[in-house]
Amino acid sequence: MASYIMDLGLIAVLVIGITALMGVMANGVGERVFGGKAGSDIVNRDSRVKTGWKNVGGRKK
Template identity: 70%
Template sequence: MTEYIIDLALLTVLIIGITAINGVLTNGIGEKVFGGKGGSDIYNRDLNVKTGWKQVGGKKKK
C-alpha cells in the first residue's frame, strides 16, 4: 500500500511540475513571437498618464 501512495505522489508531482513548466515555456515563446517590439509600450503610456499626480497613502517622511 505504501508503494501505491509513493507512486501516486510521484505521479502527482510530475504532472503538476510538467504542467507548470509547460505554461512558463509557452508564455515565453508567445511573448517572443507575438509580443512585437513595443512590449513596454503600454507601460510607458501608463507612466506618461501618471506624470504630475500626487502621491497618496503611506507614511510621511520626516
C-alpha cells in the first residue's frame, strides 16, 4: 500500500510539473511569435501614463 501511495504521489507531481512547464514554454513561444514589436509598447505607454503619480500605500521610510 505504501508503494502505491508513493507511485501515485510521484505521478501526480510529474503531471503537475510537466503541465506547468508546458504552460510557461507555450507562453514564451506565443509572446515571441505573436507578440511582434508591440510587446514593450504597452509597458512604455503604461509608464508614460503613470509619470507624475504619487506613490500610495506601502511602508514609510
